[in-house]
Amino acid sequence: MPQKSIRQALNEALAQEMRRDPTIVVIGEDVSGGAGTEGQRDAYGGVLGVTKGLFGEFGEARVIDTPITESAIMGAAAGAAVTGLRPVAELMFSDFFGVCFDQIFNQAAKFRYMFGGKAKTPLVIRTMIGAGRSAAAQHSQSPYGVFTAVPGLKCVVPSNAYDAKGLLIQAIRDDDPVVFCEHKLMYDLRTEVPDEPYTIPFGEANVVRDGDDVTVVALARMVHYANEAAEALEKDGIEIELIDPRTTSPLDEDTILESVERTGRLVIVDEATPRCSIATDIAALVADKAFDALKAPIRRVTAPHTPVPFAPSLEKLYIPSPDKIAAAVREVHGYGK
Amino acid sequence: MTIAAITMPKWGLTMTEGKILGWLKEEGDAVGPSDELVEIETTKITNVMEAGEAGTLRRIVAAPGSTLPIGALIAVVAPQEAADGEIDAFVAGFVVPDTTAAEAESEAPAARELAAGDYRLRYLDLGESGVPIVLIHGFGADLNTWMFNQSVLAERQRTIALDLPGHGGSSKALKGPIDGAGLAADIDRALAALDIDRVHLVGHSMGGAIALHFAGWQPARVASLTLLAPAGLGPEINAAFIDGFVRIERRREAQEVLRLLVHDPALVGRTMVEDVLRYKRLDGVSAALSAIAAEWFPGGVQRAGQAEILATLPLPVQLVWGRDDRIIPVAHAAAVAGRVPVHILDSCGHLPHMEKAGEVNRLIARLVGEAAA
Structure with a gap:
């Protein structure tokens, strides 16, 4: 089976779905991919290269460049969704959600409810998350916890190219608004991806590796860091069960709870800040529903409660590392022994 | 020493x-x-x-x-x-x-594709000499079901495993008839594409019934026939498995359904479940499996009636069944007992070629060897 990067997987998902369904449109800042530059208009495929080739194949009625105004992008997309199109809107950096959050959380997320179930809002918002590029505090955050906290929004946080393609197709076919979070350091990460279209259901975690000693829940880039930690821990005879929830809303609670009921020990790894976060949410879930199974305190390995630092040395300390994950697992594993 | x-x-x-x-x-x-x-x-x-x-x-x-x-x-x-x-x-x-x-x-699988009528069929062709052994998987499976068998058999003889229409890496949209005769005709087209005349056929479950259709239709081209827990010999089949397999979308349901296949549920690992889910998620698979299930097992009952054909085939045949098969009852072997060699394996469910791989490999090699002698 061919190996594809996350960038290719997302591009393939968009192209295949746009061929299948003429109501799907892409809208955002320079999604045509190279406006104003010399040569072919979609030469770049957007700042991320994800929409490359779409303008050439589907034209400007379906690949819509906008001015630099997130509120207009999200407002237009929410309106289009509720009146019959299936827009895939791009919010380039998730950090910018502040300027368009009314359109997302008070409009798109509420339409189905405000209109008594008579309206559907098949809107996908693709957006970039993650630190590690020295892009400073306004371009490095991972605010999926905020989107997860809004009833009416679904939230996807893929960790690999196979999941990215299947989850994006699922998001496009879903009749509710979905925020689709792409980690900016992971676009070139490759894995086997089928050429055919496929969907991965929301609320279905991926068990990345089996183990009976400690349950580790991680998202996006942290899945790979946790896997690195697992390799080191395995040499010491500690086997972790690594769970990637893939979607934070809906959240596959059963897979996490069943695992903790077996291991009795839980570490949650999250690149986002720790207050009112996914890590905190999952810790509360397990404390609430699997308290009797716990043999050790729940540990969260997260960023500190500060803005993302600009200095590369500080940013490196800010992001959870495989070493920090391994240390937390060792602590939890040794607790009470 | x-x-x-x-x-x-x-x-x-x-x-x-x-x-x-x-x-x-x-x-x-x-x-x-x-x-x-x-x-x-x-x-x-x-x-x-x-x-x-x-x-x-x-x-x-x-x-x-x-x-x-x-x-x-x-x-x-x-x-x-x-x-x-x-x-x-x-x-x-x-x-x-x-x-x-x-x-x-090396990640590159050696599997290739051939054109058979309206279908692209994926196949894995291993080994060199002799009349090829052709392996036909069952409902919902693919050529990876032969992971313990094909490379072993191929040490002595060319061995080809293929994915049926609607399955594995083959075309998902079904185009022709999908009953036993129709799928046997697809095998015929695949052999033509590979320019192969005579074969030893090995079929598992629904693939067994297809192999039997082929052998009944063109017995002169079949050097030997090994049927592993085949469909087609009796009416019973585990409808909960078939319905469940067609329906499953999620890991935990898939695990429960797949555990019906083996005598010891602990055998089923995470990757087997994940592989089935990855297949089931592809566009077109649900429709293909629903259509095949409706054709083969309408109302949870098999279209059987091939026992007499099996018992009277003019070629070396054998039947292998797990004693603990929970999908197709081993009792179906009784329909041909005394007329066809039957090997019933202990501590074995519906996947004898996986659960008792060594024994099944020896049985296949022996029949193939005898047929060649």
Whole structure:
């Protein structure tokens, strides 16, 4: 089976779905991919290269460049969704959600409810998350916890190219608004991806590796860091069960709870800040529903409660590392022994 | 004097490492090539590895619980009279051959595609000489079901496994008739594309019924026929399995359904479940499986009636069944008992070629050998 990067997987998902369904449109800042530059208009495929080739194949009625105004992008997309199109809107950096959050959380997320179930809002918002590029505090955050906290929004946080393609197709076919979070350091990460279209259901975690000693829940880039930690821990005879929830809303609670009921020990790894976060949410879930199974305190390995630092040395300390994950697992594993 | 290395096997295209669950022999025990030696867990399935060598199990190198890459030394079999020092030196000097490491690294599966009528069919063609053995999988499966069989059979003889229409890496949209005769005609077209005339056919479950249709239709082209827990011999089938398999979308349901296939539910690993889900998620698969299930098992009952054809085929045939089969009852073998050789395997469910791979490989090789003689 061919190996594809996350960038290719997302591009393939968009192209295949746009061929299948003429109501799907892409809208955002320079999604045509190279406006104003010399040569072919979609030469770049957007700042991320994800929409490359779409303008050439589907034209400007379906690949819509906008001015630099997130509120207009999200407002237009929410309106289009509720009146019959299936827009895939791009919010380039998730950090910018502040300027368009009314359109997302008070409009798109509420339409189905405000209109008594008579309206559907098949809107996908693709957006970039993650630190590690020295892009400073306004371009490095991972605010999926905020989107997860809004009833009416679904939230996807893929960790690999196979999941990215299947989850994006699922998001496009879903009749509710979905925020689709792409980690900016992971676009070139490759894995086997089928050429055919496929969907991965929301609320279905991926068990990345089996183990009976400690349950580790991680998202996006942290899945790979946790896997690195697992390799080191395995040499010491500690086997972790690594769970990637893939979607934070809906959240596959059963897979996490069943695992903790077996291991009795839980570490949650999250690149986002720790207050009112996914890590905190999952810790509360397990404390609430699997308290009797716990043999050790729940540990969260997260960023500190500060803005993302600009200095590369500080940013490196800010992001959870495989070493920090391994240390937390060792602590939890040794607790009470 | 030969000191033989027992190494971590490579089962299937994607295995890179295995975990030693437990040794079934102790140091000092005499072992024969087909003796069950060690239980190995992969992320896909747990299986028993046979010794493959004759002698004394002189040294167990890999402790239970350890995970090792394919090709790594796990034990030493040698004559009883070999000195301990020689065994020590052998273990110390053992180097994992480069080819194994290269094989473990290489992700490229050797599977290819052929055009058969309106379909693209994926197939894996291993081995060189002789009348080819053709392996036909069952409902919902694909060529990877033969992970313990194809490479072993291919050491002696060309062996081809293919994915049926709607399955594995083949076209998902069904275009022609999908009853036994229709799918046998697809096999016929696949053989034509490969320019193959005579074959030894091995079919599992629904694939067994297809192989039987083919043999009944063109007996002169079939050198031998091995049917593993085949459909077509009686009306009963586990409707909960068929319905469940068509319906499943999520891991936990899939695990429950797949566990019906084997005598020991613990055999089913995470990767086997994930592989089934990855297949089921592809566009078109649900529609294809629903159509095939409706054609083959309407109302949860098989369209049977092939027992007489099997009993009167003018070619070497054999029937293999697991005693604990929970999908198609082993009692169906009774329809041809006394007229067709029947091998009923203990501690075995609906996947004899996986659960009792060594034994099934020997049965197939023996019938193929007899047919050639």
